[in-house]
Structures are given as structure tokens and as C-alpha cells.
Amino acid sequence: MLLGLIVRRMWRERRRVGVLLLALCLVTTFMALGPLLVRAVAGAEFQLRLDALTPRQNRIDLVDALPFSAGDTLPVIENTLGDYLQTTYVYRISAGVVCGFIYDPAITDIHSAPTSDRQHCYQTFAYREYDELFTLVEGQAPGSREDGIAETVITRATRDLLASFFPGESLGVGSRFIVGEDPFTAITVEVTGIVEPALPPDDPFWDGQARLFGQIVPLSIDFERVEFAFIVSEADFESKISPAIQERQYIWRLGLDYGELEVAGLPGFSEQLAGLNTGIHKANPGAAVRAGITDMLDSFEATIAATEAPIILLGGLVLVLMLYNLVTTTALILEEQRSEWAMMSSRGGSGLQLIYIQFVTALLLGGLALLAGPFGAGVIVRLLAQVGPQAGLLLAPEWSQIPVNAWFLSLFAATAAVIILTLPALPLGRSSLLHLRRTTSRPPVNPAWARYYLDIMLLVVGLGFTARLYFFLSGSLSLEPLLQDPAALIRAVTANGAAVGLSDPFNLLGPVLVLTGFALLGLRLFPMLMKLLGLLFQPLNNLMVQLPLWNVERDPNHYAQLVLLIMGTLALGTASLALAHTRDTGAWQVARDEIGADTVVTFGPGTLSSADWSTLPGVTQAAPMMAVNWAENIEGSPPVMLYGVDMAGVSFYGDTLTALRDADVLPLPGEPLADSVASIRLDVYAVPDEDTVTPVETRLLLILYNSDFLPVALPLTTLDPTLSREFMTFTASTSDLPSGTWRVAGIRFASRLEDDTPRFRHVVYLDNLVAVDTDGSETILNHFDEATREQWRWGADSRQIGEVLSLATENDIHTEGDSSLRVVYESLPFAPQPPMLYWRPQLSAMPALVSPGFARRFNLGGTDIVGSTFTTRLDWTTGREPINQTVFTYQVVGLVTDFPGARPDDAFLVADREQLQLRANARLRTMTAYTANRLWLNLEERQPSDDLLQAVAALPGVTNINTAWERYQAVQRDPLANSVSGILFAGFWLALALILLDFAFYLGMSLRRRAVSFAVLRAMGWRRSHLLGLLLIEQAAFITPALVVGILLGVLMAYVILPFLTLVGGTTLQLPLGAVALLLAALVGSFTALLLALGLAYQRTGQADALRIGD
């Protein structure tokens, strides 16, 4: 019967039970929210990455040293991958390259002299889908021959590359080369055809097969070779090539379409991938299954695992607030039911039986709330995805994928709530009607904690433990460090998490005791505050002002609890908004700092032209620049960046480059040529060598710099270069030079004796360097008169004697002007280059800004290096041989830490681009020259428009486009930060709903109890509007202090949490005043609306009826 009594009781009290059930559902909903929110956040981030999958990631490679059986492998692939599978290509390759010479076509003896003067290296491929992947353009497809020679085809790009780089060598139909070093297994391969791949070279399908298109591989500064691949039939690969090579690989390249894959389908897809792994390994145990998406899947699960724990912990702390709310609501409801409890007790109900009634009631409600919790959380996540700081940043999981954790947490919250609901029944179980009457007839007594000053004791003890913790972290009890940099304490807590946290529970006891003590102190002080307010307003002598204050003062306990709850709730909301706003600002700042600008476009070498980039749609500022990444081939050694900026666009960088801008402008070397110049002419008078009778063949090279300061040598030719003792006119044509800016940089002397004596001395007189335009007009570039002598310098690698001894003005031998330049030079054997005279060379050190990391990296010194000059040498190597070397002398004009795209600790140098190129490109070839390769764009809006992206992608040479918007979105989707903000925001609204429930219940109860007093007031002449005003003033009396303190608490909470949220760029806490004002308005508005609604409902009661209610 007791169970029947319980059910009937619940039905009878269904309004109150409904209130309780709603409150419990809010509690379980909140607690179950954590796992769903984390998955929604991680899911959104993952979906973003899914949508941005590159074609390379859209594939799976099955790789093994043994062949895959098609009969075993294909069914496994099709069954496990299903509709995701788009393409399947099978090919086999020789692992690594084999090197050898290329032999003349149609030779029969492969040991005769090769046609290549160097060994090139090659790799073997064989494709099952050969016909689909290649189109024959010359010759014939590879077949199978009986004479042991393997037929092969090469790509046209390979043939052309070899021809362009090594003109004396050729690779074409009929060419042969040898695969294998063992003479017993080595095989001769003959090119039978030239093919064109169906897919462009940059298609991701060719990953790992780049040699098909030929590659120039630098082996040292002066030596390169070609590496290429050739294609044989599958049969020849197995029968002829395989025996000759060490290792081979069999590859199945599967192209997938993840367009239909969504976060909700991840678990299923993971299973499919696992099935593929298992199935493949059955037949090929040694096979590797490489899926580009596997790391993403693993990181998705790892992200959830890492994020859930702190979010659940944070949710647990907020749960305490909600449970406290539940306690107050439960206490109110039980207070209303006192007479019923007392009656049952007086009728013989034992304490246990009454507790049983309450427990079963709570259990039934808890069970319903447990079931509702995860679904309620799902609704909340969907709401958050539409409204609030996380709008657009969440991807709610499917209803069928509510995680198990959510159920467990809902169970935990429901259990806690059941205990909370049952506990108050304990004292009620012992009451009787006698106690009921005594309680209502006598004034309330001070609670026990107040009588024994528990709040003060908790504060004192808590502060003691907190001081202990502070001492452990900071080493002293002085508050000065805390006041100077409060965040440092938080960082110390973070860094010493294990020591500070669970390993010593006393560490956490302090803050907990302090918080609890403050809460109780607040309950103690609240009545005094109300009394003070009453005294303040007493002079007004207005009953409508004093009466509500007196009412609040007279019943302080519940109001004080309500104030505490409002403060806690408001703190949640404020903290959430502050964190979200700070993250938004910080995230954008982080994104821009990482990327360098709103959008950064990377170009291939020599493809970034000088154009007016600011005309691109939505662009407000544009700055082309050069970024050179130098990495020493030592593991763990950080890279060094060299940034070359255009000083014309220095305003793009704000004040960062002020010191560089203010430095002396170094003149560029040489002399610029007009676009219309067609040829260069130079008069040369050669004197024979006195020590030898052998004629000297005067050879000169005109050295020009292109716009990237890459030196190009133009031969200066004359009819008879062996003439002496008379002026010869040497000419070089510039009409075949690519368009662009050219400068005459110098003259290289490559003369030779006819008997090839390597070392000899030569004297020449130079005069009348003239530029001839296309229309025949001439411009004298250099008279070589006295005044110009200082403009000429030997290059350091020329190893000549100094200019004073080798260069002189000659007045007697000249063709134009007053004099010529007498040059005495020595041709040296084993010199890396013939001697070169530089015209107006750059002798000064290049002004440069360096980062502290750069200074440390090259041991330049500390902050006192500004003004000093240094020389740094950068060697690029393959690991053994240097393939490039850059030596430059620079003067440090300033230290810089915040260059766009660079982190403060990075090692980088910033200089004028032309100056840097002048030094960096001195010994390079076109393919490795450093050119402007980045374009930084600032935009009108954070998000680049589609028009801009399309325009940029269509530019020639673009290799990459990075937008701060993408990075910003990725940062915004940081799971932990996002989840923290979301849980606090949801916590605010749910806690607010709980408070409103509690307030509505209390208000309704209070109005019923005070109906008589209200009726008396109305009988005395008060109008209904006066009563409403009284209620509003009551509300204002307790809400107002809660608002101020609540916001301050919220800011403090956000300040404490902020350092734990990374990726905010060191942004200080920012409070969105507008949003907080809306929050306050929501809170105050909801209370007021509730008050008005209940007040209006009360107003329908007549005075007589109200008085009867009292009776």
C-alpha cells in the first residue's frame, strides 16, 4: 500500500512533483552534456578537416614486398570499403634507384663507350592499368622479347629534362641502360617508346613516382644528375627486372571518396578500416595499409579522450551549484508538505517509513530524469549549435550515438539528486504535528553553523591551506609576485598539476574551504545588508519601500540562498562570455600571427610577378616577399628563415621594420639596362703575355643579374679573339634574354692560351662599354675613365691580386673618352671560376633585423649586438656534400621578435629582398635561386571571398594558399577551449532555469502565505499596483547585490580558467560588455516576468477571498 500511497501522492501533488522532475531533468541534462558537447566540438573540428581533405588523404595504399593476390585482395577491398572505393590502381616499383650510363641506340656491345658522360639513376615501374595511365606519343609500348632485353617506355618529360640540362646527352627511343650490378642478373633495358601520362605531374596519384617525370638532383655545388623512371610490362618486371634488383614493392593504390563520410559515420568507418587491415593481413601478413585518414581518426578519438576528463570535472563543479539549488527547492517543497508529514508521523508512520516514501518518490523521479538527461543534453547541444558563442562551431552527434559516458554521468547526477531529495526527509521523519505547530508559532532560530561561527572557521582554515599551497608554488608568502603577475600563479599550478592536485589533497582543500566559508559568510551578512538597506531608506518614510526590505530582512535564509545561487549562475554566464570573446579575439590573433597575414599565397620559384596585387577582390594591402628556409642537416636543429621584404611595401608590416626602413639604403650593384637594349658592346685591347709566345685567346663573359640577382653569363664575342695590341670590339646580344629587369654586374675573364697552359698572366684594356638599343641608338654605360676606376673590384673567389695593383687607369690606350681601364689578371688552374671584375659591387654589410633566436643560433651575442656586423655562412647539403652555400655579411640594425608568421623563439633574419637575393643567389642556378615566393594579403573581411580565392588560385605558379580564416576556424574549434566555454554557457542557462523554478515556487508559496497580509494592506487602501511595486522592490533588494558580485566572480573565474586555454595568443581577458549586459537583462527580465505573472495571477483573488485563505 505504501507504493500505492506514493504513486497517488505523486499524482495529487503533480504540480510540485512536476517542478521537482523538471529540476532533476535539468541537473541530469547538464551532467550528461559534457560528453556530448565534447563530441560535438570534436566532431565539428573533424568535419572541417574532413571537408578539407586533400586528394592525398583520400587514398589508401597497400604496400608489400610480395605481390598481392587479386583473388584474395580485391574482395576484401570491395567488401570493407564499399561505396567509399572509387579507383583501384595496381603497380609495382623497384625500391630505390640503380645508377648507370646511357648507351647509344642500336649498339650491340653494351660495354662500349656510353653516350652519357655521367651516370644517371633510374627506377623501374610496371602498371596494371598501363593503358589507362599512359598515352603513347612515339615508338611502341613495351612488349616481351625473347633476347633477354626488357623493353620500356619513358615519359616525354624525362626525355626533355635530360636534353635541356645535359645537351650533349640524349635519352630516347633506342637508348639502352643496364639494371643491376651483378653481371649474372643484370639486365639490359631498351627504350621502345615515349609516353605521356594521362594525369598531370602534380596529380596526387603520382606521389612516390615523381621520377617518372625526371628529377634533377644536386649532388654538390657544381654537380647534378638526373633521376628518372622507366615503365616495363608486368611480365618483364617479374621475369627480367626483379632478379636484377635488390628489393621491390607491390602497391595497390586505392582512391576513396569521403564525400559521404560524416562524423556520425566514423565508428562504422573505423570498423571498415579495421576490417580492411585484418583482411589484407590474412593473405599478406607483411603488408602495410597506409590510409591518410587513419591519423585523423586516431586523433579524433584521442582528442575526445583528452578533453572529456577536464570537462566532466568542470561540469562536476557546476553540478555542485545545481545540487545546492535543488536542495533549496526541495526544502521549500517539503516545507509545504510539513503538515502532511507530521500527520503521517502522528498516525504511526515511523521515521524509516517516511524516509522510504520520500526515497521512493525521489527514486521514481530520478529514474525519469536519468532517462531524460542524455536526450536533454542532445537538445541543448543542438541549441548551442544555433545560438550562443558556439553557434556554428558544434556538430551534434546523432541521437543513436549518445555516448555511454553520458548515461553514466546522468546516472551519477540522478543518484546525487535522489540523495539530495531524500536527505531532508530525515528530520521530517521525526517530526509530529506538535513539532509542526511549535515551528510555525515560534520565530526561526539561528542555524547551527551560524551559532558556532562555522563560516569564520572555514575561512581561517581555508586561507591557511591556501597560503600553504601558495608557498609551495611561489616559494614565499609575499603577495607581490601574485599582484604583479597573477597569471604566473595559474601557470605554476598548471605546470605542477600532479604535485598540486591529487597527490596532496590538502592542496585543494584550501580553496574549497575558502569558497565554502565565503558562501556561508554571505548567508550571514545578507540579513545585515538588508538591515542596512532598510536603515538607508528609512528617512524616506515610505511604507512601500520599507516593507519589502523588512520582508526580506525577516526571512533572510531563503533570499540569501537565492542570492548565492544568482551569484554563482551569473558567474558562469559571465565567465563563459568572457572566455568565448577572449578566445575569439585571441584565436584570430593567433591565426594571423601563425599565417603572417590574412592570406598568404606561396609561389614556385620565379613565378611571383610584380603586379598590383591590391586590385584583387577584397584586398586592402599586399606585400610580396621572399622566404628562404634553411635547415642544417642535423636532427633536432631548428630551421632558420631568411625573409626578404620589399622596402616599398614596408608599411604592410607596421612598426616592425622601422629600424630596417631607417637604415642606410645600399645602392644596387652594376648598372641597370633599359628594356629596349638589344646588345652590349665592349672595346678590348689585349696585350700578349711577355713570358710566352703563344697567342692568348681573349674570352670575356658579360655577367648580368636578372631581377632576382641570379647571375647569367653572356659570352662577349668578337671576330678574332687572338688579336693583340689593337682594340677588339666584343659584343653580346641580349635579345634572347627573358623579359625583366637586367643589370650589368661585371666581366668575367675566361681567356685561354692556345696551348691550354693553365696558368698565365694577361693584360687587357677595357673601354667604352655601350648598350645598343633595338633602334640602333647607343648609350655609353661606362667610359672606364679615371673616375670610374674605383667602381671595379675583383670578386673574392677570383683570387686575384688587389685592385690597386691589377687595375689602373690608362690614358694612352683608349677608344673613347680620356682613358681606359688597364686590367692585369692571372688565369689560375683549379680556380672554381675564372676571375671576375664586379662593377659597383656591394661592399657594405647588408642591414638586417635578426631575432633573438637567430642571434643565439649563430652565437652573435645578446641584446648588445645592435650595430655590430657579422658574417654568416649557410651550407645546404645532401647530408654529405654541400649543394649550395650562402655567405653574407650583415649589420644588425635591430632585434625583432614579432615578424608575421614567425614565433618569438624562431631564428630568422629580415632584410631588403634585393640585398638578400644579391648575396644568396650569387652561386645558384635558376632552379634553386631564391625569388619572391610569398604574397601577403590583408583583406577587408576576416573570411576571404570566393572571388579572391578563385583569382589567386588561377595565378600561375601558385603552390599553396594559406588563410588566417582557416587557421582561425581550426583554433576556434579547439576542443578543450570550446568545450569549456560551452559547458559554462549551458551551465548558466540551466542554472538560471533552476533558479527560476525555485524562485517561482518560493514566490507562489510566499504569496499564498502572505495573502492575508496583502489583503489587509488592500483593505487599508493599497492598490494592486502598490503590491506589485512591493514585490518588485523586494526582488531588486536581493538581486542587485547578486548582480554586481556575480559579474565580478565571473570575471575572476574566467581569469583563472583562461591560462589553461592555450592558443589565445596571450590575449588578456576581454569582457564583452554588450553580451554581459544582455545576460543581466535576461536574468533580471526573467525574474521580473515571473514576478509579474504570479503577481497578476494573485491579483485575480478578491480581498475577501484572500482573507478567507488566511482563515
Added chain:
Amino acid sequence: MAFIECENLVKIHKVADLEVVALQGLDLTVERGDMIALIGPSGSGKSTLMNVLGGLDVPSAGKVRVGTHNLTEMKRRDQVNYRRNVVGFIWQQTSLNLLPYLSILENVEMPMAFNSLAGRERRERARTLLEQVGLADRMAAHPQQLSGGEQQRVALAVAMANLPQLLLADEPTGEVDSESAGMLFDTMHTLNNEYGVTIVIVTHDYQVASRVNRVVGMRDGRASIEVLRRRDEAGVALTEEEFAVLDRTGRLQLPRAYLEALEMENLVRLRLHDDHIGIYNANGDAQEGDIHE
């Protein structure tokens, strides 16, 4: 042995720093099966006595026994058992007697359910009790569907649910009309006859007080007077005598009207006569006031 025996019962209520002596050494005996009324002004200790007899309160001093239960030495479990099985209570406010969300049948069953009585037996007894109180045809009704008098009759049945030995009624007719009060009292009489339950009624209702054979008047925490009636078989009062209560210590409460009439206050003179004790005004000639044994 009397069924209810109160000896020098004292009850002091403490409210903050204030002490109120509700019972000041009350002596009272009630025989089993008696039906008595307690009357007296507010603050005389009637309700306190009821609470003590009902096991709701514990006396500060003195002795009180109901049946075999010594109420001063009862532990909590004994109190629960006592409230369940020995005593039944009816309060003046009907809202305190009945649970509004249960039917009247279920209300009567509730105390039996607390006593772990089997369902069939519960139901049977409840039906019987409701028949005895004249509400057999309204078993499915809820309290708010009944009149005040009917509710009190149901309350009576609820109080009798566990067949207690003692029935305490605190102003049972206070909120009902006179006709209903009469019906209620008749019902109580029936139950008294049927079950032999001892009934103690606190009342201001003269009609009720006049229908019991013994009325105990209380004043200042003690029994001051008793009115005893003898009736014939038809229930008509044959004799009615009012007595002053002389407690064990020999204390006597003189009617205030007598005191005022003779201007007696503070000190009086006592004189022993052969068959009575004379009480005389201390100031002046004593006017005789007889106390007969």
C-alpha cells in the same frame, strides 16, 4: 488498576529564554473504557496533556502510564509503536486528519499500512469502521467531497484503524455544526461501546461535555474540578455533581467565583471541623466554605 494514570505530571516548554510551565503537577486517573471530557480555558494545559497522552510529547517530570506503557521511559521505537497501536488521535482541523489525495477508504487503511497489516485484512477492517461511522456508501469519495462532519467521522475511523486502546480527540467538533457534532459524538459513543476504547475528548462544546459521564476541568496546568454524572439505561442523566479535585499532595483549586465572592486571596485560614474543613478569609471574619469529603 486505572488505565490512564498521571501522577504529579509536569511539562515545561522552553521557547528561547522563556519557560512556560504547561502542566504543574497534574494528577489524573482514567479507567479503561471511560469516556471523559477535558475542559478548561486556553493555556490550562489541555492540549499539552493530550500530546503527552498521545505520545507526541514527553513530560518534564512526574509519571504517566497508559495501560502498560510508561510514557516517560519510552524510546523512539516504543513511541512509534505506541502511536501506531495504542492511541488514536483526532484533531480539530480536518486537514490534519485526512490526506486529501486518498479516498476515505484509503485514508482509513493508511495507519494499518504503516502497521504492515495485510491488504485484505486492512480493507475489511476499513470497511467495517466506515460502516460503523455511517459512511459505508461513500468509501470511494475523497475528503473534499464530504462535509465537515463527515470528514470528522472519517477521521474517527482513521483514528480507530489500528484498534487503539485510547482515543484522543482534540476539539473534534470545533469546526462542525451542532447536528454534525451530535452525530460525531454518537459515533464516538458507539465505538466506545463496541470496542471498549477509552476516549478522552478536549472540548469547549457544552453539548459534548454534557454527554459524557465525567468531565475534568483544568486550570493552570492542573485538574481543578470534575463533574460526574450518573445515567439511567436510556442515557438520561440522573445525577450530576461537581467536585473540586484534591490531588495527592492535598492541593485544591477553589472556584474563582467563590474566591471573588468572599474576597479571598493570598492567605486563608483553615479550620478543621468534625466533618469538614473550613476555609476562612484571612482578613476579617471568616465566611465558611465547606469542603466535604
